Amino acid sequence: MLWIYLNFPSLQLDSCFGLQSQDKPESTPAIIIVNGQDHRVVQYNAQAQQAGITLNMGLGTAASLCHPLEVHPYQASVEHRKLKEIAHWLYMVTCDITLFEPNGILLRVTNMLNLYEGLDKYWHTVQQHLNVLDVHYDFASGCSPLMAQLLAENSANSINAARHKLLASIRKYPLSASRLPHKTVNQLERVGIQQLGDLLSVPMADLAKRFDIDLVNYIGRLIGQFKHPIEFYHPPSSFQCHLDLLFEIDNVQWLQKPLEKLLTQLEYYLKLRDQLANELKIQLLSRDGSALSLGIFSAQGDYLAAKWQELAQLTLESVALTAPVLAIELSVVQIAEQSGSNDDLFSGKQGNTTPLELLSRLQAKLGKEAVKGIQLGDDARPEVANQYIDPLITGQPKSGNPVTSNPALRPSFMLPTPQRLSEQVTLIQGPERIATGWWDDNSMVRDYFIARSQLGRWLWVFRNREHHWFVHGYFS
Structure with missing residues (x-):
């Protein structure tokens, strides 16, 4: 059985997003993560390393070596x-995954x-997939979970399937490189066993x-002779990701980066x-x-980060922040399967924006309920x-009866309430009598006409029972 272990030494630091590091890496400050118990450095970025900061260094020493220095407390939940x-993310390219808390x-x-079709292609796919997340990691293969973990945590960064080579590679490490308790390591060192190679040379019975x-x-599981119980990870079925700043x-505009x-992760x-x-x-x-x-909608559905970025920007333009933002979460609410395109091969390109894309932009700009x-x-x-x-609903009236092929003419612009006709007009078409509404005590009897004013405007006018004339709309 072959295993690969991934060790993420700066997982909390990789979870954060700094705007400065995207455009001007040289202006990124030195950043460290410190343990809350003894205030020692557990993670640091490249700028802090260049200043001489190392793991397990005290906060006071680190601060004296580098100024300015950003300090963040270690958070196991992050x-x-x-x-x-x-x-x-990895579950999309490989199935059997086990979490080794806190960072493996x-x-x-x-x-x-x-x-x-082989180890090389498999590992290449995993690496390409991980590169999208932009996280730092060490890796190694092994004949057992503990062997792969030992090599990865000591930055072996090699993939090999040969059992004899893997066994030879772990023999060179000192006992302190393993996960043996300090008490056991001290006992072994007192009897002259300093390295794992020395320990593996001793028969198990002795x-x-x-x-x-x-x-x-431990030794039996390390070399693969004893079974190592493993509980595999079962991911949720939906996409969700979190980014700390x-x-x-x-400023909402600074949220774009x-x-x-x-959104790039979502696209992938x-x-x-x-x-x-x-x-x-x-x-x-x-x-x-x-x-x-915030809800963002796409009427036609999309996977491209650029399309969702445009809709997100339109939505954010109308947002007023009530408090500064410290983290962003993105999740998919509604998902759909890809379907084949039904575009007419001979119609040519009709435009850069489809009707559904226009609808999505209007909803993002004005709000879904406003469209x-x-x-x-x-x-x-x-x-x-x-x-x-x-x-998105197109079809028939509520009764289900199809619209007639020759519907009555109606104006493009209807007045909220009819206005008294105050100019001389010429009746062109009509009358069309509308006598209805008796069932809700709001009955009407009107004779509607299409008329033209002296200024050339086309009006929709009516005459009521009292023979008063009103304008109800204008034709375009």
Whole structure:
């Protein structure tokens, strides 16, 4: 059985997004993550490393070496969330995944080799997939989970399927490089066993006589003689990703860059699954835990990051932040399968924007509830004849009867309330009598005409029972 272990030494740091690092890497400040218990450095970026900061260095020493220095507390919850996000991401290209908290992922390789036609192609696919996330990691293969973990945590960064080479590679490491308890390491060193090679040379039976059973189990699992119980990861079925920001943002325009990173992940996710997203949910998280939720809709569905970025920008233009944003979450609310294009081969390109794309932009700019379609209802009264409907619904009136092939002419612009006719007009067509509304105590009897004014305007006028004339609309 062959395994690959991925070790993420700076997982919390990789979870953050700094706007400065995107455009001007040289202006990125030195950043460290410190343990809250003893205030020692557990993660640092390249700028901090250049200043001489190392792992386990005290906060005071680090501050004296580098100024200015950004200090962030270590948060296990951030690494836990990011580790699950990476596992979910990897699940698109490999199936057997195990989380090794707080910063490791184990892959069972053997079952995937037939699919990818060999170890090299499999590992190349995994690497290409991980590159999208832009995280730092060390890796190694092994005949057992513990062997792969040992090599990866010591930055072996090699992939090999030969058992004898893998066994030889772990023999050179000192006992301190393993996950053996310090007490056990001290006991072994007192009897002259300094390296793993020395330990592996001792027969298992002799080890069982002189040391506790935990050491025997560790060695057996390390070299693959004992079974290592593994619980595989089962990802959620929907896409969701989280991005922490290195500093608070109070300008919505500055959210475009970090949002672009999340949408690029979404594009890759949808492309691999041959799917489209119809609705996204963006949550802007503040320091106090409050969240501003935004819905973004695509009428025709899309997977391209650039298309979603445009809709997100239009939506954000109407957003007023009530508190600075410290993190962004992106999730897919509605997803659809790709379908073949029904475009006419001979019609040529009709334009850069389809009707559904235009609808999506209008909804993003004005809000989904502000964009409606119009449908002819069953009531003949002009004031209530038209009904607002979902813009994606096209079809018949509520009764289900098809619209006649020669419908009555109606003006493009209807007045909210009819106005008294105050000019001389010429009646061109009519009358069309509308006598209805008796059932709700709002009855009407009107004779409608199409008329033309002396200025050349086309009017829709009517005469009521009292023979008073009114203008109800204008033809375009």
